[in-house]
Amino acid sequence: MSILPILIWPDARLSQRCDSVQGEDLDDLIADMFETMYAAEGRGMAAPQVGVMKRLFVMDCTWKEGEKSPMAMINPTIMAAERIPEVVEEGCLSIPGILVPVERPKAVTVQWTAPEGDIHMADFDGFEARCIQHEFDHLNGVVTFDHLPAAERSKAEAEFLEKHS
Template structure:
């Protein structure tokens, strides 16, 4: 396993839509590297395009920072439904380090995905797990947290990010 370099915004790959995964079995070594990278970062989710792989999958573990690991891989995920009541929370991103962005998202989602073993799953998620899934799903569509805010706030956050680099 290896810790992979994480792309930093504004790398143009972070603004590109990813292609579906065709060969799930071939992802195993990359998935292991992505978990190692995510834990080392330290983050709670990491999408393939963040490490330069333009395919539709991500890894996440929303509980490991509290002591118990619950790693999950979502390949070719589809958000089937979303709660209509949105909640605004500050989100960080491993590709935009040091910048917290207020993002409005549904509090719950229903997701269908393929696991690393090739099985199709569907489940409901809420709270932080739902937020993490939506954040990583955005990456698969070429969207970053800065894309969720008004132009004035985005300009301010971009300036803050540029100063920190």
């Protein structure tokens, strides 16, 4: 297993839509993504964040509380979302040090393929639902800045660039 370099915004790959996974062997990539996510103290990581333009993400929303619950989702689809949204500040491993308010549904129903090839469908709410939607955004070339109105986005981008120049 290896810790992979994490792409940092404004890397153009973070704005690209990913291709579907088509039978590739992903075991090593998934293991490396988990190792990278844990080392970076994240709770989710999408393949494009490590330069792999495939529809895959990993997450573990509980490990910081002591119990690990790693999950990998290949070719995920959000089948349904609760109509009532909430706004919560989100961080991103590809935009370190910046939190931005993002409005998202509180709950989602997701279908995905697991690494062993089984197709799953489940309901998620709370932080798990938010994490899934955040990582799903990455698969579509969307970052947290894209959720902001123009003036707020310009301010957040300038703050990030000032911190990381």
